Amino acid sequence: MTHTTVTTQPIAGQKPGTSGLRKRTKVFMEPHFLENYVQAIFDGTGRVAGKTLVVGGDGRYFNDRAIQVILRMAAAGGAARCIVGQGGILSTPAASHLIRKRGASGGLILSASHNPGGPDADFGLKYNGANGGPASEKITAEIFARTQDIAEYHILEATDADLGTLGESHLGDLVVEIVDPVTDYAALMEDLFDFDAIAALFAGGFAMKFDAMHAVTGPYATAILEGRLGAVKGTVMNGVPSEDFGGGHPDPNPIWAKDLMDVMYADDAPDFGAASDGDGDRNMIVGRGAYVTPSDSLALLASKAHLAPGYAKGLAGVARSMPTSGAVDRVAAAKGIGCYETPTGWKFFGTLLDAGKVTLCGEESAGTGSDHVREKDGLWAVLLWLNILAETKMSVADLMDEMWRDYGRCYYTRHDYEDVEAEKANAMFDALRNKLPGLAGSDVAGQTVEWADEFAYDDPVDGSHAAAQGLRIGFVGGGRAVFRLSGTGTVGATIRLYLEQLETDASRFGLDPAEVLKPINEAALALSDLAAMTGRSAPDVIT
Ligand code: VG1
Ligand code: CO
16 A cells, blocks of 8 residues: 655644534645544544544434545554444544543544535634643643644555444554444433433333434434433434434524424424434433523522432533523532633633633533533433433423522523625624724613623633634623624624623513613624624524
8 A cells, every 4th residue: 555645835824713624625625635634633632653533423414535644644644453333433422522531642533513414505623632621721832833834744645444344453553443433422421311211211201302414423323312311212303313304403502403492382292302413422412391591500400410320429610601591600609619701612611621720611502411421412411401301200391490599590592694704703893892992881772881891811721822703791789791703603703692681689580681682782792893893783693
């Protein structure tokens, strides 16, 4: 087999965002694009000679072709071993677990997460380090720098590796080890949760629907929920991964998981519903007629996690991303444990988890996780909920009511303005940023600004600094608005507006969130002048 060195040159625009590099699939398929980026990852992480890497993806279009390229390049770079999920499949949390369990140097995960897949949709590639978590800011910067000065890449000329057969084969000197994608992950879940209690719950007639959204969690959920826990066949909907996720957005929120929402709000709704995203790291939770916001779900899990065996000792602390609501802060304060506020993106939780400062963490974008891996974990969140439901014998709606009575209710919503012209979005942010220092005390659209700032973060463990992480405005009376630019969009700029209102009066816990948040929305729109600056009169997606 010959090892080829291909001379190449930098290809513009390979700056990894919140979670790796995401582009149109067609861009990834252009000559040398994928190869350049893979070489930049290898070079930016100290090269792969002698290393073990985990490789797998969410099964979207181009997943298998991209894996073949990665394996041939790992072989050319002298890597010792690549551990690959059978059929090229690994969910993001399962990949994180494999990296940790096998002591790998890192892993390459092929996914654009909740973005649609297919030849005319999106593809992505992310690098996770030896702790199993997304590459740190420092490593990401290294990889980006290499995309700017790359001059050649190395690839083995070889026929395709067989990704379908379990066991070891060789590609040059590289050992390609094909593993079952579910086995190790399922064993980890069984360690953390009381599978007997959950199985007894199902045996007692408890009904559930899990929407895998034609994405990677299908095989995991089928094996664990229907296989090990005895949930009836058909509990898992859309459980066979497809290259274009059945033509949908594998994004678990009430808009894109509408099939599940319809089931859960019907007269004969089951007790519990859940969904996960393209790569299996996100989760949506919905009870019978009771949608749970991700921020509330994080708070509920923090308040009751001790009911599951893996967390029986209690939590060391919790963390949430800045735009996530303050619900979990109130739980942490009552429990007397630490609570950290980090920038958006799971990589910022990694140092806190590694240092043992937090056990549980989460984001408003439907990501929750713990120190069992270094990624958010969709099915894990569902199983923790099931363990809590089995122990408390309460309904989802009753659990939420109880939590609001104990801690208050944080009404919450997010408005996304998608595909905004980047120049206009930046101009809006610049103008608002300049206004912030003088805002405190001023009245706008009937609200009084209490404080305003641009969020920046100093990592308490490694001291690293992250600037410009979102513009936030706090209002008198417990309201908050946050503006952030998305790092995962693939066309134009996506402006996210996060709205929150704390309510502590129990007689006001049953209101329509949209109504409660309207005044904060109006104040935020007035302050930012969003409509005039961007030409947008309404958000594209409200979650
Ligand atoms: C979005 C979410 C963020 C999440 C990121 C990756 O980022 O807001 O909370 O960490 O996606 O999620 P952004 O920059 O577009 O707001 V996923 O499931 O990729 O892996
Ligand atoms: Co995801």
